[in-house]
Amino acid sequence: MQKNILIVIFTFNEAKNISKVLDEILKISKNILVVDNNSSDETINIVKRYSVNFIKHKYNLGKSNSMKTGLDFSRINNYDYIAFMDGDNQHSARDMLNICNKIVEINCDLVIGYRKDLRKLNFSKKIGTLILRNLFYILFRKKILDIQSGLRVFKTNNYKINWESTGLKHYFADAEITCSAIKNKCSIFEIPIETISSEKYKGMNILQGIYLSIMLIIWKIV
Secondary structure, eight states, X not given: OOTTEEEXXXXXXXXXXXXXXXXXXXXXXXXXXXXXXXXXXXHHHHHTTSSSEEEXXXXXXXXHHXXXXXXXXXXXXXXXXXXXXXXXXXXXXXXXXXXXXXXXXXXXXEEEEEESOGGGSOHHHHHHHHHHHHHHHHHHSOOOSOTTOSOEXXXXXXXXXXXXXXXXXXXXXXXXXXXXXXXXXXXXXXEEEOOXXXXXXXXXXXXXXXXXXXXXXXXXXO
């Protein structure tokens, strides 16, 4: 992997998963930052055993602000690209390597890993992904297969890609980044990735899915 890519991993009470995640990701890169949202379990103590950078928030600031923390770190340390993945073992190191290699190879603005087998998701997540995909196409006339995918990489200093989602909308950052890239005519490439389902309690619920649908309309208009 290119040395100028920072991989940012998000954690919140991931003591049972983070060792496996770091063991695998360290096989492809040493440029890793773990952003922890004030975990109350042993997550951060486990992270400290590894030769990786880490930042622990004093409070749980949500995924969106954790992404901002990672982006600030990457800009301060002059990385050309920043890649995001979750710390719950739903993304593979092999897929991370593929998306990072692709953005360097074709020199595009954003590469998104889309889950290729939605049958492995529970019913609500599968239906939600399909609804958001189709709504996004109707609004933006661009076919993006997985607007909420948490496995993505983009150019660190591309200020056309931005997001403001926070509070109850902190899970919406990936979708907002996708909308921002489309509206600002950024080049986007998608790569199929393994579908690894996370625990059922994680991610958005139905009400948040409806809220995100409304936000897609607002982002299109504003």
